[in-house]
Amino acid sequence: MTAAKKSRYVDVSNPSLAVDCPRCGLRTARFDEFCRNCGYQLWPSSRAASAAFLAWRAADPARAPASRFDLEIPQHIDNTVDFAARARELGIHLFPNSSWPFIICLGILFLGLGAIPFSSTTRITLAVIGGVIFLYGVAGWVLVEDVKMYPGDSVEAGAEVHH
């Protein structure tokens, strides 16, 4: 069968994973059985397309990460960003990742309970408990942890005042 013979032939020197469809002219995966755009049959069978793809991939170790359905060989690009370092570069003050906001919310809960019209003693007690927890949380976050993360900030600010 000529079709079977044809299916074994693949130009492995061509590095492209995409091909222009002979019928619609649009770009499609080279080793897909059908054109993705118009359904034109590019390969006599899925098996033939797969065999051609495997032969093509085996020709070059750089093609190992490719999939039959890719339009180009996937490149691993490390695009992680250290936002903390970036912010420091730009002079943006980020608050540290912290569990102190949970303490602050607990304080707000008690302050809120203090707003319920119970007897005044209960309300004052709740307000005092809430206020203490709230201030403890704010102090821990802003005065302790934040200063630990940005030890230079207060010094720089102080230096600028003298100009």
Ligand SMILES: [Zn+2]
């Ligand atoms: Zn097509």
